[in-house]
Amino acid sequence: MYWIAVLTLTPMIVSYTWADLDIYRGKLCRSHLGYHENVQDFRQYSCAWCFRFVFHLKYRPLVNSTGPTPVVYIFHNGGRVRFESMDFRNQSVKADVCDVLTSDECHQWTSCCESAERCCQRQLSVEKKGTNSSCGRVWDGWLCWDDAEPGTRSYGSCPLFMPFFTPSRQAFRTCQTNGEWITRTDYNPCIKKEELETTLFIGLGCSIASLVALVPALLIFLKYRSLRKQHRIRLHINLFLSFLLKEVMDILWDMLVTYDKVTSTTVFETTLMQNGVGCKLLSFLKIYFKCCTYTWMFCEGFYLHRLMSNAFSPPRSLKVMYVFGWAAPLLSSTLYGILRGVLNNESCWTFSYERLEWIFDAPNVLFLFLNLVFLSNILRILLTQMQTHPNEPGNFRRAVKATFILIPLFGIHRFFTLYRIPISQEGGHEYEKVSVIISHTQGLFVSMIFCFLNGEVISNIKRSIRHGRSRSLSTSKRLNQTDQQTLSIRSEYDVGKNGDQCYKSLIVPTEGKDEMELKEKSTNGSLLHNGPHGET
Structure with missing residues (x-):
């Protein structure tokens, strides 16, 4: 009897041991219901629960998971509809399910199923991290x-197949200290679209303010030859132009893509989900001009640092900087665009994929750190000059002023936005609004400081105003002289008309002849009449 029991229980123990080992090694796919024996089983259950979670308000679906395959019941057109299978890879099953749904709803359901399938593939391909006490990988629906x-919180971008959800918002799920997930994922940050609209409008207002300042600043720099021939002004022109183009791209993206996704009730008719060529081109230009701002900020820092450290040999030409400022971002952005188009060409590249964003983010961060080094060395030079002339009044004030002036020009304030606090954390919304203001008002501040408050610009504008006034005065004088001459001519004409130096010819009838020429001439007030017989 003992041997019989051993032989009976041994296969069961071995099977459970191998099952536990497969679970630990990540060889089984896991949903919120538990582990599934194979991919097909996971697909059936995940699609059934996708239907349940996506349409829980409209169709009130019920899922019966007691059988070998889940069965879904919905209420449609006053009756109950039953689906025996939810395998979206089966075309007949997909056609039956989508027959009761709208085209957009069908896309929502299949997109959720595809996400679940990718999650299963990820669970099977990625090695397990941590220990047995950690919270395991899972698909939550x-x-x-x-x-x-244990004791940590994980964040995930809100799913795009749901209405009003955007990738800039994040849901979160908490792993408890006992190594178990909290039952439900918190999706509240995803459904608060009013907060996202507020952030969008704040960014839009700041971008418009920057554009209002950048456009006249560029026109002023280009108008005056005495300004545009200076190297530093030429660098300012390129920096301002990069800011202007960046803000234009941000406005187009926020209004045409993000705001459209937030306000549209049809998910897959939005610009973001249609994933067209125009949307991806806009995403590429948005990335490119953003990188251009970092590159030109670095060019500004490099040029000023070279002037301060070696004032007797300033650069004679800026051609290298022109090429570097516009071509270097093009290389990194193009490489990123090619890789995204090949590896993950979805959702207008809004989601991060395998940290590919470091292709252009790494140079941007490097430029910021180099500008920080430049600023520190410039301050060192200024402080050294202060020590050389300790009795010079106002040295310290000038050094502090130079520091605050150079911070927006070098982009030092952008260090504040390098690390993004998750929107679901405490203070996340406030941080998001502050970072949006910092990002979209840099063009406003640099145009105010380096154009409208610049002494050379102000003197050129005043000179133009004085020239304009003098031209208007000379024009008005010429008009007055012309008017006086016209009045003088008219007065002389009027005097002659009254008998002073005026000749008239009149034809009057007479008795002896058909006509008589009467000539009158005014000379010293006397009139001479020549009659028909020459009598006087």
């Missing part, structure tokens, strides 16, 4: 969650 350590 909308999002895929990786392994997490």
Whole structure:
């Protein structure tokens, strides 16, 4: 009897041991219901629950998971509809399910199923991290969650197949200290679209303010030859132009893509979900001009640092900077665009993919750190000059003023936005609004400081105003002289008309002849009449 029991229980123990080992090694796909024996089983259950979670308000679906395959019941047109299978890869099953849905709803359901399938593939391909006490990878019905350590919180971008959800918002799921996930994922940050609209309008207002300042600043620099022939002004022109183009791209993206996704009730008719060529081109230009701002800020810092450290040999030409300022961002942006188009060409590249964004983010961060080094060395030079002339009044004030002036020009304030606090954390919304203001008002501040408050610009504008006034005065004098001459001519004409130096010819009838020429001439007030017989 003992041997019989051993032989009976051993296969069961071995099977459970191998199952536990497969679970630990990540060889089984896991949903919120638990682990699934194979990919097909996971697909059936994940699609059934996708239907349940996506349409829980409209169709009130019920899922029966007691059988070998889940069965879904919905209420449609006053009756109950039953689906025996939810395998979206089966075309007949997909046609039956989508027959009761609208085209947009069908896309929502299949997109959720595809996300679940990708999550299963990810669970099978990625090695397990942590220990057995950590929270395991899981598909919760909308999002895929990786392994997490106990007592931590994980964040995931809101799913785009849901109405009003955008990738800039994040849901979160908490791993408890006992190594178990909290039952429900918190999707509240995804559904608060009013907060996102507020942030969008704040960014829009700041971008418009920057454009209002940048456009006249560029026109002023280009108008005056005495300004545009200076190297530093030429650098300012390129920097201002990069800011202007960046703000234009941001406005177009926020209004045409993000705001459209936030306000549209049809998910897959939005610009973001249609994933057209125009949307991806706009995404590429947005990335490119953003990188251009960092490159030109670096050019400004490099040029000023060279002037301060070696004032007797300033650069004679800026051709190298022109090429570097516009071509270097083009290389990194183009490389990123090619890789995204090949590896993950979805959703207008709004989601981060395998940290590819470091292709252009790494140079941007490097430029910021180099500008910080330049600023520190410039301050060192200024402080050294202060020590050389300790009795010179106002040295310290000038050094502090130079520091605050150069911060927006070098982009030092952007260090504040390098690390993004998750929107779901405490203070996340406030940080988001502050970072939006910092990002979109840099053009406003640099145009105010380096153009409208610049002494050379002010003197040129005043000179133009004086020239304009003098031209208007000379024009008015010429008009007055012309008017006086016209009045003088008219008065002389009027006097002659009254008998002073005036000749008239009149034809009057007479008795002896058909006509008689009467000539009158005014000379010293006397009139001479020549009659028909020459009598006087």
